Amino acid sequence: MIVGGGFGGLAAAKALKRAPVHVTLVDRTNHHLFQPLLYQVATSVLTPGHIATPIRGILRNQKNTTVILGEVTGVDKDQRRVFVNTADREGVALHYDYLILATGVRHSYFGRNEFEKFAPGLKSLADAVAIRNKILHAFEQAEAEEDPSCHRDLLTIVLVGAGPTGVEMASAIAVLIRNTLQSEFRRIDPASARIVLVDMSPRVLGSFSEELSKAAKNRLEQLGVEIRLGHGVDQIDEEGVIVAGERIASKTVIWTAGVAPSPAGKWLSAETDRAGRVRIQKDLTVPSHPEIFVVGDTASLDQDGKPLPGVAQVAMQQGRYAGKMIRARINGSSTPGPFRYFDKGNMAVVGKGFAVLQSGKVRLSGFVAWLAWAAVHLEFLATSSLRLSVFVQWVWTYLTGQRGSRLIVNHRGQEQASQKPTEQAAPKAMPAIK
Numbered sequence: 001m002i003v004g005g006g007f008g009g010l011a012a013a014k015a016l017k018r019a020p021v022h023v024t025l026v027d028r029t030n031h032h033l034f035q036p037l038l039y040q041v042a043t044s045v046l047t048p049g050h051i052a053t054p055i056r057g058i059l060r061n062q063k064n065t066t067v068i069l070g071e072v073t074g075v076d077k078d079q080r081r082v083f084v085n086t087a088d089r090e091g092v093a094l095h096y097d098y099l100i101l102a103t104g105v106r107h108s109y110f111g112r113n114e115f116e117k118f119a120p121g122l123k124s125l126a127d128a129v130a131i132r133n134k135i136l137h138a139f140e141q142a143e144a145e146e147d148p149s150c151h152r153d154l155l156t157i158v159l160v161g162a163g164p165t166g167v168e169m170a171s172a173i174a175v176l177i178r179n180t181l182q183s184e185f186r187r188i189d190p191a192s193a194r195i196v197l198v199d200m201s202p203r204v205l206g207s208f209s210e211e212l213s214k215a216a217k218n219r220l221e222q223l224g225v226e227i228r229l230g231h232g233v234d235q236i237d238e239e240g241v242i243v244a245g246e247r248i249a250s251k252t253v254i255w256t257a258g259v260a261p262s263p264a265g266k267w268l269s270a271e272t273d274r275a276g277r278v279r280i281q282k283d284l285t286v287p288s289h290p291e292i293f294v295v296g297d298t299a300s301l302d303q304d305g306k307p308l309p310g311v312a313q314v315a316m317q318q319g320r321y322a323g324k325m326i327r328a329r330i331n332g333s334s335t336p337g338p339f340r341y342f343d344k345g346n347m348a349v350v351g352k353g354f355a356v357l358q359s360g361k362v363r364l365s366g367f368v369a370w371l372a373w374a375a376v377h378l379e380f381l382a383t384s385s386l387r388l389s390v391f392v393q394w395v396w397t398y399l400t401g402q403r404g405s406r407l408i409v410n411h412r413g414q415e416q417a418s419q420k421p422t423e424q425a426a427p428k429a430m431p432a433i434k
């Protein structure tokens, strides 16, 4: 039983392809999502279909694997069962001999959950489309507004968190505004929009070397992004944010600061680290339960005295390892030695044609790093059709500045809500016609 069809879960399922087992993979969404490119959906470069693929489509040739769309709500370790809510049933019990939990993380607002309403985070396709709607809507609303003094908060975008996601989003928004939107509005000048990146840490991209962090900061400033470091946000509300006592009026605040693990630790009543991730052993199992593996973002494992980072490569390598370990145990062959993460390096994009890359002793920034970033991301997309369509879209956007999707697509409820004033106005007009 594998719970989660993200990077870790999918790698585990693939590693079990030729094993004499029946694999059941449960995910609460029907798709595998390539999260590193979510920011490109949020900033209109790509469409949701470019970065997500149905899990059962990816595993269609893997005859020993069944995919179930459902949300796992708990685990009974003694009876070896997981409980799943499906479309029409709750708490369906599914038996396992081996369990791999790969349920990832969610947003964390560091105890200030009231911020979520005003500052959405970026974790799912729905989040990315909601943020895209929010950004595009702010420009539409500003264009429709006659009084320019009302524009400031509409044309101010604040990103909280200057890690890779915050930096990539801030730079991509700057490019969207200055390259694509600039020529399309008449009452407002989109280029006058303010993009503010806030973080309490003293530098952007804190996980990169100081020199790359500085290169990224310079690039952001060239793109017109205002950077406020050394202070967290004290307050986020419908008026904007308060940073170091100063209010920044903004209708578009985006949260890229923190993550919290899935409830896997609670389901297992297992020991967790301070961040709530399940502490696992060197073979990725939970102490006293050699049949339960936890991999990826929701697991906590130290290597050389440091916790492994929450990145796709860790999840994929761990998922593959867990699959191989189960296969070896079932086949009675020799089991792999302790898990060891092979770090291929870190990358982040800072606007058009510029990235920073850190791999071993190599430190690169600029266009060559961006080419490497593009090649690596294309390689890790789930299918060859996605690789081709994303490549074509990137070339098109690079050459023309035009985007993959700038549609504001609201949920049905919101569309109906926005029609209400017109519907209400109609009866008033009727008597006059009579």
Ligand SMILES: Cc1cc2nc3c(=O)[nH]c(=O)nc-3n(C[C@H](O)[C@H](O)[C@H](O)COP(=O)(O)OP(=O)(O)OC[C@H]3O[C@@H](n4cnc5c(N)ncnc54)[C@H](O)[C@@H]3O)c2cc1C
Pocket: 003, 004, 005, 006, 007, 008, 009, 026, 027, 028, 029, 031, 032, 033, 035, 036, 037, 038, 039, 070, 071, 072, 073, 102, 103, 104, 105, 122, 123, 164, 165, 262, 295, 296, 297, 298, 310, 311, 312, 313, 315, 347
């Ligand atoms: C915006 C963003 C940008 C990122 N950029 C990078 C990057 O550039 N490079 C990099 O290496 N990493 C990046 N990451 C991190 C990387 O995506 C994660 O480390 C990786 O996805 C972890 O894989 P995972 O399998 O642990 O979890 P995920 O890939 O998150 O998969 C978890 C899966 O479990 C499912 N699930 C969760 N709970 C349940 C439940 N209760 N029942 C059923 N299913 C459930 C989810 O639907 C999901 O499919 C980024 C992450 C984000 C959010």
